[in-house]
Amino acid sequence: MNTISATWTSSPSTPVGYGYAPITYYLYRYKAHSASWPADWTSATTLSASSSLSVNISSLDPDTQYDFEVIAANQFGTGPTSPNTTYSITTSNVPDAPTQPTVVLDSTGLAINITFSPAPSSHNNTITGYTVKFEQSSGSYASVPGICTSDMTGSLSCNGVSISTLLTQTQKAIGNEIKVKVSATNSDGTSGDSPVSSSPTVVYASIPVSSVTGLTATVVDSTSVQLNWTAMTSPANGYSSITLYTVEYKLSSDTTW
DSSP: OOOOEEEEOOTTTSSSSSOOOEEEEEEEEEETTTTTTTTTTOOOEEEETEEEEEEEOOOOOOOEEEEEEEEETTTTEEEEEOOOOOOEOOOEEEEEEEOOOOEEEESSSSSEEEOOOOOOOEEEEOOOOOEEEEEEETTTTEEETSSHHHHHHHHEEEEEEEEEHHHHHOOTTOOBBEEEEEEEETTTTTTOOOOOOBOOOOOOOOOOOSOOOEEEEEEEEETEEEEEEOOOSSSSSOOOEEEEEOOOEEETOOSSO
16 A cells, blocks of 8 residues: 555644634645655645645555654744654555465375465565466466465465366366466555466376386297286376276287287
8 A cells, every 4th residue: 555644633723812823724744764854855735724634645655664744834834843743654565476386286196286485575464365376278377266266375275176177177288287376465456476386297187198118028828928017107297096007919910909
């Protein structure tokens, strides 16, 4: 929030009768708390005493302390500055973007867990929420309806996100990497996006896309052989668990398996 509202009570010289004239206007001015006095004060701005005892001051720099003064005036001139001379207020701003999130498979291999660190700075305004955005088929990033919509300010995570649901929602192709960005929000607005999620790479998948390796054949007798191969690690990299292997064979002279 780069606007503050300054208020004050009427000057004790307002009543007529004890040698005082009515207050006709107020002057206010402000400066950055770190600036020198009096050269860096803004030019005094006049407010009619009959219209208001407050003023909104905008276009302040975020994360900056400011000092404010109010002076009452009547037909004879200006009085002393407001009691306590100055008031320091620190403005706020939108939060920093969160740091790089991490995407990993959960124990089932059918869903992902997303974790991230808090925004480096909330800029003097409490963070009220985080938004997880997924890469779409267009290459842009957007939140997905119904996914990662809970309050993540405490957990800094979104777990158990179904890969198959994401595949449908993002329109990404099987084999594409699942990429995520995160933004933070407070009452001043929403940060920019975090860097794209880090490795290990997790991809959209529904069927194994790599071939079986380590295949060997050992002759058992004149009519049979024993086949051995390396088991595929599962679940891994976004693929569901391997449930079966299919063995095909043919004569070397044939073209059909």
